[in-house]
Amino acid sequence: MKLAVNYREIEGKSAGFWVLLGGLGLMAGLAFGAFLYMEHSGHYVTGMNNQIVWGMPHVFAIFLIVAASGALNVASIGTVFGKALYKPLGRLSGLLAIALLLGGLMVLVLDLGRPDRLIVAMTYYNFKSIFAWNIILYNGFLAVTIVYLWMMMERRMNAYYRPAGIVAFVWRLILTTGTGAIFGWLVARSGYDMAMLAPMFIIMSFAYGLAIFILVLMAAYNWTGRPLGDAILFRLKNLLGVFIAAVLYFVAVYHLSNLYATEHHGIERFILMDGGIFTGLFWIVQILLGSLVPLAMVYHPTLGKSRPAIATAAALVIIGGFALLYVLLIGGQAYPLDIFPGYEVVSSSFADGAFNSYSPSIWEITLGVGGVAVALLVVTVAVRVLQFLPETLADSAIDPHAAKAD
Amino acid sequence: MSENGKSMDSSRRDFLTRAGASAGAAAIAPGVFLSAPAAAKSPDQPVSGDKRWGILVDTNKCADNCDACVSACKEENGWGHSETHSRPDQQAQWIRTVEIRNKATGFAKTLPMMCQHCENPPCVDVCPTGASFRRTDGIVLVDKHICIGCRYCMMACPYKARSFIHEELHDQLPWAPRGKGTVESCTLCVQLVDNGDIPACVEACSADNHNALVFGDLYDENSEISRELKKAESVELRADLGLNTGVRYRGL
Secondary structure: OOOOOOEOOOOOOOHHHHHHHHHHHHHHHHHHHHHHHHHHHOHHHOOOOOOOOOOHHHHHHHHHHHHHHHHOHHHHHHHOOOOHHHHHHHHHHHHHHHHHHHHHHHHHHHOOOOHHHHHHHHHOOOOOOHHHHHHHHHHHHHHHHHHHHHHHHOHHHHHHHHHHHHHHHHHHHHHHHHHHHHHHOOOOOOOOOOOOHHHHHHHHHHHHHHHHHHHHHHHHHHHHOOOEOHHHHHHHHHHHHHHHHHHHHHHHHHHHHHHHOHHHHHHHHHHHHHOOHHHHHHHHHHHHHHHHHHHHHHHOOOHHHOHHHHHHHHHHHHHHHHHHHHHHHHHHHHOOOOOOOOEEEEEEOOOOOOOOOOOOOHHHHHHHHHHHHHHHHHHHHHHHHOOOOEOOEOOOOOOHHHHHHO | OOHHHHHHHHHHHHHHHHHHHHHHHHHOOOOOOOOOOOOOOOOOOOOOOOOOEEEEEEOOOOOOOOOHHHHHHHHHHOOOOOOOOOOHHHOOOOEEEEEEEEOOOOOEEEEEEEOOOOOOOHHHHHOOOOOEEEOOOOOEEEOOOOOOOOOHHHHHOOOOOOEEOOOOOOOOEOOEOOOOOOEEOOOOOHHHHOOOOOOHHHHHHHHOOOOOEEEEEOOOOOOHHHHHHHHOOOEOOOHHHOOOOOEEEEOO
16 A cells, blocks of 8 residues: 655755755856856866866766765656665655756856857767767657656656656666766776776765755655655665675776786886875775765664765765766876877977876866756755655654555 | 778778769760869868879888977868967977887887878767768868867877867968867878878978888879888777778887
């Protein structure tokens, strides 16, 4: 038997709500200002150059896009895999997926050299380009997820909700494959050139999307005074632990594969030992703080039951995700191309053979943070005007035993 | 270029040449034959796939501390002086000289690096809008009207041949369009080649009597470049990627 779930808009009258809205609006506004400045001046005001061509905006954009597909996972578990416990969370899951994707795409587009030519990107397609496919996959994901949400939220359409959920689930797997392939198919750069990046991006999306979902869920229920029971929260944090471990596994296989092939020893030495900021970010932020610490926290007998600890673990996973993408994206470009195998470069006016350096400008960081703000702004406004959040997620309302029997 | 690819292409070219010549002879009034076509291509004439332009770089002839090719390219295509705000690592370089040293033997040499005009260019594969394209005669170009400045081609190019324009430019030359927020690279001096001339770098190298650069049609067995390529060993950079570059190096 199904338990009735009542969804209701949040009240949105408290000072805190308006402060949140104002703060996010301000961050989005600052990002727009940073975009206008970079667009007007040209990219010379950024830290990017002809060696590091994708910088901080791409780290944010890729993170948000990867997390977007992962945020939909919670809904998929309910719809596709029939786990009733997750079903009340489906609406928020779909909403977060759309919001994060919008934030990520905004950053990606506003960092183009010619953002005014967005219409060109939408009308001229080179179908051999995985980037072109991604444009279609991103737009399609928005459409598919909106239809999925509609089927979920409109009682008359509930009959079609499972097929819509299956389409959305398959679509998101293809989408994240495409995002990983943007890097995995770059054969000339030793830091990328690995098909494994596609499935690795999928598992990363599971972890980052869920971490964001947990934080947004906890914040929403805490700030609105709605009950959020341990049954749901602990299930989610245990799942997060599985995903953290899975990302660690993929990272290990990625580096071991590179370490086995002599031609990739250079990039591995750079990332794991001599890369300065990249080495530090890898070991301390990505592996220790972003993976091992939250993994220990969520499974710890006492910390794993503490809400502040669960929230901290989720936040650490997000920070670790940023570190992973920074090391992969920027580190992969900082390591020089091997244009002349067997030779070393003595001198070049174009930094051949040199380790490239990159210091992100305040404009790029502001634009990236603005993408996060826009995503959260969309969520905040949406839960205020539409019925995304169940009135209660208390254990008594969500009976896991009933869920199993369903 | 692989041997197989070359022989296949040249037999097809022979066939096309003969078929075209017969058709032409039939079409023109009997007894009247046009003289051999001039090398120059009129603007309304499509680019022909019967040719494939390329450059052979003989690094043995490349003089140390010589940058005649770079200076000539700057002058012909109008880059190298107009980016006043950009940091050095942000300024465009269509061609550069690189000094390399053999790790095992210590033997050092200088060579020019530019777009290698691949037959299978990764930049063209990855470009989302098709702005990055390869003409049928092998010249790889960027259509400045549909380049959105995503820089994915720069991520994909194994030769770091491309530059992004980081600021507003004001003194572009009519035959070498450039613009803020788009990507550019060596055009093999397409404006000269289409007029039957040779690229500025090759011209400058000959003018300095180094003759390290040979330009010509790789499909024409009688062209100087084809004869030189046949005569002695040459390599393509990153041959492992199988891109079949139009630019070849001797002495590496």
